[in-house]
Amino acid sequence: MTFLISVLAFVVAIGLLVTVHEFGHYWVARRCGVKVLRFSVGFGRPLWRRVAGRDRTEYVIAAIPLGGYVKMLDEREEPVADKDLPRAFNRQSVWRRMAIVIAGPTANFLFAIAAFTLMFIVGVTGVKPLVGEVMPGSLADQAGFERQDEVLRVEDQSTPTWELVALNLLEKGLDAREVEVLVRTAGGQEVWRTLDLTDRRQLLADGALLDKLGIEAWRPWSEPVFGEVLAEGPAARAGVQTGDRILSVDGVSLSSWAAWVDHVRARPGETLEVRVERDGSPVTLTLQTEVHEEEGERIGRISAWPHVDNEAAEAMQRQVRYGPFQAIALGVERTWDMSVLTLRVMWRLITGEAAASNIAGPVSIAEYAGVSAVIGLSAFLSFLAIVSLSLGIINLLPVPILDGGHLLYYVVEIIKGSPVSQTAEAIGQRIGLVMIAMLMTLAFYNDFMRILG
Template sequence: MTILISVLAFIAAIGLLVTVHEFGHYWVARRCGVRVQRFSVGFGRPLWSWTLGRDRTEYVIAAIPLGGYVQMLDDREAPVPESERHRAFNRQPVGRRMAIVAAGPAANFLFAILAYSLMFMVGVSGIKPVVGYVEPGSLAAEGGFQARDRIVQVGDTETVTWELAALNLLEQGLDGRRVEVLVEDAQGREVLRSLDLSDRRRLLDDGPLLDKLGIVPWHAWSEPVLGELIPTGAAARGGLQSGDRIIQADSLPIDSWQSWVAHVQARPDQAIQLWIERDGRREFMVIHTGSREVNGERVGLIGAYPLVDAEAAEAMRAQVRHGPWTAVVQGIERTWDMSVMTLRVMWRLLTGEAAVSNIAGPISIAEYAGVTAVIGFSAFLGFLAIVSISLGIINLLPIPVLDGGHLLYYCVELIKGSPVSPTVEAVGQNIGIVLIGLLMTLAFYNDFMRILG
């Protein structure tokens, strides 16, 4: 069922975004007096087609939903009657041709603004940015972060949810400098923490940002309190009970479930001296861990699950919602911020500072589409917006066969006063096809590597 949801969400998302992109070309072409012969969503064999309008434009939904195209009248492709030549794309002034080509990516950016605006009006749900655990020796530990810190601001930007906190940390980290983070600690005091994000290569390596910082967000099971016990496990045999809070293990304080798990896993088949809290009283006991092999290494285990605090989990939920006007303003700002960040990350990829494993292919995008579709309408809108921005930016790259490549040719035409020669266009098209093929191969390779491990 999960795979089916991902596939359907992916097809719906790509179909919608391709339609938006191609409609941008179509709408401006019509306004410029160019005759549109075909509007196709998808490539390959047509599944459905119908013909409408005075120009008998053919509208097609094709079998391969990974793109689309708008076919315009062009006498370089087929003979055009003299009476229709003024409506051919290649006969238009260079300014009109540039407007028609640029309209596709522009439509993607406008759609992102609309999607983000709707998202903010519906309401963006998230989790308050409270730290559950800090990995010893990590960037966060070096910066003084502690369990139960709530991130209030990253730089000058307020952070209400973990999504906003991570987004702002990444944005600031792209500058390669130390970032000041205002937190509210466990005692309710506002304290300034610091993160050294000067190592951009480490920051932009593959994997979640918070993992690289050494921060584990707070969860409903973050407290070191035992929930369900396996009857035959070491915890039950040693006398531990559901509801016991682990206070100290082998003279070391335990302040989170993650630190308790790390302590147990590091001690396979060993005795652990514990101080626990049970029914308001402190008790001492000794348990003997079991063990199992994980990735070729023996780790300790006791057969216990964390206690899930449903009330605390509900209290940690946050929602960002705006009225229509503010939502539109926020939609414009978010689209701009994400566009700039995408360009900066792409530049880091070219300079080798970001791992190429960050490039996601259709499988990863489909998985994310399925996840956001299950989460809810607001999350799916956010997914559509970021993919739409990515499509807009990628299509503006100065690579032949993409819109940006055509715009580059037209800029050359403006400078030299005549179109680029057909030979140069043909060579450029071949280079562009190779580059796009290599990029798609890398994206698929990354997808399969994620699946395999």
């Protein structure tokens, strides 16, 4: 079921965003008087086809939903009747051709603004940025972060959710400097903590940002308290009961369920001495773990699950809604911020400071699409906005066959006073195809490596 949701969400998302992009080209081409022959969403065999309008434009939905195109009348591609010559794309002024080309990415940016705006109106749902565990020796530990710290600000930016904490830390960390973070401690004090983010390569390495900082977000099952205990399992045989709070194991104090899980997994088939608190009194239990195979590794297991505090889980959820005018301003701001951040990370990829494994392919995008669709409308709108502006940015790169490559040709044409030769364009097309093929190969490789673990 999850697979089907991911596939459906991916097809809807890519189909919608490709349509938006190509409609930008189509709309401006028509306004410039260019004759449009075909508007195709997808490649390959047509699944749906219709011919309409004064120009008898062919509208197509094709089988492979990984792109699309707008085919315009052009003498370089086929003979054009004398009466239609003024409407050929290649006969337009360089400024009109530039407008037509740039219209696709512009449509993606406008869509991102609209999606973010609607997201802010519907309501942004997030999780309160409360720290669960801090890994010893980590960047967060060195900065003095403690369990139950609530992150209030990253320098001048308010951070009501973990998403905004990560976004602002990444943005500030790209400058390779120390970043000031305001937290409210468990005792209610507001304290500034200094995170050393001077190692940009560590920040941009593969993996989740919080993991690299050494922070585990607090979750409603973070406390070391037993919930469901499977009958006849190792925990039940040892006398563990629902509600028991773990105090220590083998003489080592524990403060989180994650620490307990790590201890058990590392000791397959071993006997543990566990002290728990039950009804206010300490109880000592002897528990022998089972041996379980997981991805070729032997781990310990006890067939018990943590207690989930549903009230605390609800209290951790935050949803903020905005009026239409404020939402529009925030939509423009979020689109700008995410565009700048994307460009900065892309530059770090080019310079080798960011891990190439961060490049996601269609499989990962489909997975993100499915997850966001399940979470709700707000999350799916955010996903659509981010992918849309990413498409806009990528298409503006000065790579032949992309919109940015065509814009580069037109800039050269303006400078030299004549169009780039068809031979130069053909060579550029081949170079562009190789570059795109290499990028797609890397993206698919990253997808398969994630699947294989």
